[in-house]
Amino acid sequence: MFSLLQAAAPTAAETDTHAAPANAEAAAAAAGHGADAAAHAPAATGHAVEAAGHAEAAGQAVGMPQLDITTFGNQIFWLLVTLAVLYWVLSKVALPRIDAVISDRQGAITGDLMQAEEYKKKAKDAEAAYDKALSDARAEAHKIVAAQKADIQKDLDNAIAKADAEIAARTSESEKRIGAIRDSATADARSVARDVTAELVRAFGGNADQGAIDAAVDARLKGAA
Amino acid sequence: MATEAETGLAFHPMDQFVVKPLFRHIEPGTCVPSQNITEGCIRWYEPTNATLWLGLTALAIIALFVFGTRGRAIIPNRVQSIAEMTYGMVYKMLEDICGKEGLKYFPFVMTLFCFIVFSNYLGLLPKSFSTTSQIAVTGVLALMVFLGVTILGFVKNGAHFLGLFWVSSAPLALRPVLALIELISYFVRPVSHSIRLAGNVMAGHAVIKVFAAFGAMLLISPIIGIVVTPLSVLGIVGVYGLEMLVAIIQAYVFTILTCVYLKDALHPSH
Known part of the structure; x- marks a missing residue:
């Protein structure tokens, strides 16, 4: 795999018809460390820079583009701009808003739960009141039934007493007559x-x-x- | 393998990381600062592909967190849910690690997390530019965390912050040695912090490009290609899936390490 990556460098240099294979390697080095290559190999510099330039012109990287410090100023500047914008937007707009929404929701949930608790309590109270009313009504009914029973019992007793007295009177009269009849018989x-x-x-x-x-x-x- | 390269397979796995101006063509060889040739150098203010993708990252984040939460709904829609869950995740992470005092720095941590997540995922789009694969970007992020945490540590705790390096639970004889190790590891933090992120993103993207180059094998040699091309397409799919994971995991790791460093600044005792 690594040899493939290395093989990429000569392929990149092939676009330059003037570059000898030896120069192509110099080009690869020059792209990474342009200054060093220029200082140590003055004769090859022209070719090297040209080859590296061709590689760049074709949009091809030599070495690690991340280490090209000529791009750092630009990247860091725009990164800081982006981060500043993001920090401002997040801290001033987005995060307070999300915080508010989440605490609103929490509040709504807590409120609903409390209300539910209240309703539950109300339902319990209503049930207790219903039970009490029911037992009151039952007691009242018992009382009325007892009173009615007592009334009826009294009437009944009166009636029985009256009937008994009448029966006794009639019995004695009948006995008297029977006695008379027997005597006369x-x-x-x-x-x-x-x-x-x-x-x-x-x-x-x-x-x-x-x-x-x-x-x-x-x-x-x-x-x- | 070298013979395959000569037959026409083009391997340019690092091309995707080149920073190019958007509105200007750079003539070859026109940026050699050592020879005072600078007209081809990228100027610090000019818009480049890096600028474009940084801007798209910012727009995507604003779209999610500002436009997505526009309704302020008690019952959130999908977009608002995503924004709220991201908020909740980062908030909980910060609170769990740093405690209530750490919440003052929540916007900063949230900015870092969102920026890295969105950069990583936008960088996975074909033809895009991964800002988080650039050591300049991750280096600035890591240095911001490092300097911020160090300054905060000294401002909050004064000289007590140095207690971070003096392991009072260790035997006295060992403490200077441990202090040296702690000091070195402290200063290595920004390096590992930045290279971990850039390295992970870069490696995956480069591997995808290498697989993609192998994918053209069918055009060169049908006999080899009939085997290699489907394999390389499968390889791209596999690595891409892995990269989807790496994108979120590396953002998470970067953020959680930031929280850990912040905790050290707030509570330097060992």
């Missing part, structure tokens, strides 16, 4: 039994003693009762 049965007994005694030809008949019927009914 017993009295009827007794008189029927006496009458039947007296008729039977008469029919058999006896003389019915009213007192004996009564006693016998009573004794019989007593035993039946």
